[in-house]
Amino acid sequence: MKTKRKKTTADHGTAVPHRTTRTVAAVAALLACSLAAPQVAAGTARAAEPAATTCDAPDAAIYTAPDAVTAAPGTVLACRQVTLTQVPGGIPMTAWKVQYASTDNSGRPVAVSGTVAVPTAPWTGAGSRPVIAFNPGTLGLGPQCAFSRQLAGAYQDEYEGDNIAAALKAGFAVAATDGAGYLGGQTHRYVSGTDAAHALLDIARAAPAVPGSGLDPQARVGLWGYSEGGAASLWAAQLAGSYAPELRVAGDASGGVPGDLKTVAASLNGGAFAGFLGDAAIGIAAAYPTLPFDSLLNSTGRSAVAKAKSLCLAGTVVSFAGQRIESYSTAGYSLDQLYALRGTDGRSWGEILDAQKLGVGVGPAGSGADHEVAFPVFQYRGLADEVIPTATEDATRQAYCRAGITTAWKTYPGDHLLTDKEAVNDAVGWFADRFAGKPAPDDC
Known part of the structure; x- marks a missing residue:
């Protein structure tokens, strides 16, 4: 699920499902004053090296x-x-x-x-x-x-x-x-x-x-x-x-x-901060590549994924405000339908998301x-x-x-x-x- 990133504009602003402004319009204003994104050097992958002894790396x-x-x-x-x-x-x-x-x-x-x-x-x-x-x-x-x-x-x-x-x-x-x-x-x-x-x-x-x-x-x-x-x-x-x-x-x-990511997803889908739901789907798919993802996408979904991978906070909020996850798959899957889909290792989207839930199986020393x-x-x-x-x-x-x-x-x-x-x-x-x-x- 790798895409070649085009030169984009970096967002000038704050960050997170937490770094939001009160309105999408306010985030758009931040975009208006954005600066050019630094170029990410493609470079050539290098072999593993021993621990650094000086801090003079480029x-x-x-x-x-x-x-x-x-x-x-x-x-x-x-x-x-x-x-x-x-x-x-x-x-x-x-x-x-x-x-x-x-x-x-x-x-x-x-x-x-x-x-x-x-x-x-x-x-x-x-x-x-x-x-x-x-x-x-x-x-x-x-x-x-x-x-x-x-x-x-x-x-x-x-x-x-x-x-x-x-x-x-x-x-x-x-x-x-x-x-x-x-x-x-x-x-x-x-x-x-x-x-x-x-x-x-x-x-x-x-x-x-x-x-x-x-x-x-x-x-x-x-x-x-x-x-x-x-x-x-x-x-x-x-x-x-x-x-x-x-x-x-x-x-x-x-x-x-x-x-609880499922609770958060239900709240984000179709709302002002739907872009964070898209980022979550992309991030979990990257972390768990056995899950079905690329094969589910329609042309709109493929474009959305490529765009999301090029954006910072403000661009994500503005670009995907009001969007629903159902718009991005060929079958129009709802969240619950996506959760039922299993990967090549037998685990479903729902099971992987449940495994991210905090406060489960915790206790003191x-x-x-x-x-x-x-x-x-x-x-x-x-x-x-x-x-x-x-x-x-x-x-x-x-x-x-x-x-x-x-x-x-x-x-x-x-x-x-x-x-x-x-x-x-x-x-x-x-x-x-x-x-x-x-x-x-x-x-x-």
Whole structure:
């Protein structure tokens, strides 16, 4: 399902099922002031290489997929020192773009890109400088939309920049993943829980290995994200004990969480933010290639997929507002009919989506649950969320409470977009308390 990307215009704006504006018209206004997308160098795939010892790789090398990845997850494969022009506040720091080793949902080695930033000011807290492993919200499927490109680029994802700035201002290092599938010729594995979790946990592993970072491999780690990023960080919390048990995770903060993708899909289909449903279908198909996808598409669907793969947030919202999934298949499949279709491995679309549901099989450390969460979590949402149904956000929190996991909870007055910004200081303060070893609040 690979398409050759034509030169497009990058969206100038914010991101996610969370990075929405109050109206599609407002997003269209953002498009009107967009800047040209950076060209994604095709490059020639290179063989796997040993861990980077210097950070002088050309920019194209960060986004070129190796022929093979043989290094252990969390190994830095390539890095480049950069200036994060889109992080507000003028915070003195040293930052790098990185490519690092990870694994996909089937355990296959892959490479992922991201950003590591360390404040210049000395850490004055207890122990070594903590690391916030951050997953951005939805940015779009176009390769130019990768978070590392935006942070160091010519246009700004304002709210994500605020998150990074707040963490750095608090003295924390930041390891921000782009998420799986932003290297040349790939498709972002949007809303695939295991892929997202591995990418986030592995950039936390990689951060201390960046030459010159000065970070301690035993540093305490916080997991953070909102909307798509909130699902990623909560999946990372669920898989940390089994996938990266050596990480000293102190807590997870996840907001605007799309905990049940079927519930979210029913709400998005035919609505103002239907483009996120299209991105989800493309992302899950990329993550689970045994599922039927290309063979189902009509000409309209094929064009829509190619277009979605070239767009960032605002373009996705504007281009697909009001569209229904039934319009894109030769048989006019409804969501329920699509869920019944099985792939070559026998699993159906519905079963794969159910496997992404958060809060299933969770429990505290020592509980014997499938996903033991050995640290507290902070979940939050907006009272006026118009993108993610509040019922699924509430249900995820309730599942954690029923499982006996220490869970702080807060609602904010904003809609989906504003809530992320409203919660920044609370999230950073919550992390500061966890790193300081203070007792965690429990609102269950």
